[in-house]
Amino acid sequence: MQKNYVTVIKPSKGWISLNVKELWQFRELLYFLSWRDIKVRYKQTALGVIWSILQPLLTMVIFSVLFGRFAKVPSDGVPYPIFVYIGLLPWQYFAAVLNQSTNSLVAGKHMITKIYFPRLIMPASTSISALLDLCIASIILGVMMLYYDVTVSSGILLVPVLLVLTIVNAAGFGMWFSALNVRYRDIQYAVPFLIQIWMFVTPVIYPSSLIGERYAWILSLNPMGGVIESFRPAVLGHMPIPWISLMISATIGGMVFIGGIFYFRRVERYFADVI
């Protein structure tokens, strides 16, 4: 490869910048690790990839019965199953990435102590591999929309942007939690619990209109709040997109992401020593 490639190794001090050039050199590893996750995930299961449909589907059915039918949670005039399913898709992606990336470094401990590569790749690869489940589960949404005779709105063009925001959120928190988990194994016990609580403060099973306009903004302080709240009008067009809460969520999510990168880079130097 490059002949005059010089590596200098010395103790790093203070905050380190993101070494984009190096990340680019290792892009194939990112691809391979994501590909490994996908390959391995449903190995030796009887149902295989059906699992990625079953999970959101069954959750949707249970929530529709519990919250839609019995508790009569309002859904902004949209059939409740569709309402909750659109919320569940990004949420379950977010939750899956958080769960997997938190453990990614500790689970890949043998790699971290034996070989060098930008450690960021490990949590990052989980946010890519989980996309596959999201895509597969989205097929069901199409089927449901046909069944309920709901049309797609032109706002669907916003969906890629919302998807990127979801990935940024998941990767951002994933970096924080995975790096913290190297030093404090408490994190791996706290995260599953946190995710449970987090879902209830995110408008997944209820619309933010339920809270009342006065306090709805509090929901958008949650980076996933504004994103999930915007997914529905983007797909269905049943109401205007809540731009303000989307902006607030995106800003906070972006800050978590950038902060996560710097925090991760700062602490990754001791990973191999303490993991």
Add this chain to the structure above:
Amino acid sequence: MSKTIIEVENLSKKYTLGERAPYGSLREEIMQTLAFAFKRSVSRSSRLAPDDNVFWALKDVSFEVQEGEVLGIIGKNGAGKSTLLKILSRITEPSSGEIRMSGRVGSLLEVGTGFHPELTGRENIFLNGALLGMSKQEIKSKFDKIVAFAEIDKFLDTPVKRYSSGMYVRLAFAVAAHLEPEILLVDEVLAVGDAEFQKKCLGKMGDVAKDGRTVLFVSHNMAAIANLCDRCILLDSGQIHSAGIPNDVINNYLCASQQDGIQEAPGEYNLADRKNPYLQDKLIVRKIRLLNSQGIPRDTFQMGQEMTIIVDVEGMSDYRDAWIGIIFKSRDDQWLTGISTGMTCSHVDEPRQKREKAILNVPQLPFTPGSYWIGISITRGRSGRIDYVDRAAQFFVVEADVYGTGYHVSADYGVIYLNAKWEIKEVIT
């Protein structure tokens, strides 16, 4: 003509001990911060002098490597060899000092890093290759060579969890062996696989060296070091003890390395005053005694004589699953044999006492005349050492008339003598 390709300058790496556990829980951290804030307890850091809880794995190490040179690194366990390679391969950062390397660096600290048991051989070649820093293109072009080297073509599409351990290691080494960086760092990876495969690996290493690549090679295999390396460095307690022509340095190592303990009497060694390379603040092995058939400590035994080894240990009650192993080594550090409590199923799963002594009885020493080392290894189960004494005790074997014929079996016959019987019978046709 030759240019300096690696420059290591005053490299040091320290680990902080005791004060902070390798990884703590948040609660401990918070409690410590609180305790510090309120100055309630005498802070532990002020009680211990800084030198006490700092362990220098490497201290002021400087050397240079020329392009195309094969440099061997030897030293006892815990001398800093692996730490050095870990810093060179950027797995961990140095505490001070600087390294400059020109060229692509490939490191091989373990074979099969990142192998996933559920993936097939083919898939693992790509994954492992990518981890080692090869591009997809590169792996594709070398794929056939890798498969041929590993001799696994029939099992290419079988998950590696169904591989025999030999196949697994062959495949893992094959991928690594086809990495073609300008600088290759290798740590003791050749100690795996069967003898034939080891030979093949050493051959491959030799090819890499002949190719003009720069290699840093850590090994306990002195023969391999002597054969492959142009130059050799002996590390001792994190510092360079000596450097130069491999044979000279190896001799240095074999002569200079003394026992780890203090000899109190012939056959009696106090091991309580040393560093435990695995548990920083705790010494498990305290003492070793070698007793003859009369129960008297001795360092000289006759061939075929009875030997009883008594190891005093402390604190094993904290590790109920721990095994005590005794290793017999020849003068040039070759492992001859070893026996652990786990292998013989003694002492496992019994309630443990704070202080114990482990007694190993060898009814007949099977060694030819010469000097031998005894090492002690405490492991949790099969792996995970928690204490290790490389050279706990030395003993000498002297000639004896073991066959009752007056024939003297000397060291020329090898290290082991057989307690066996010949019988010659007539063949009746």
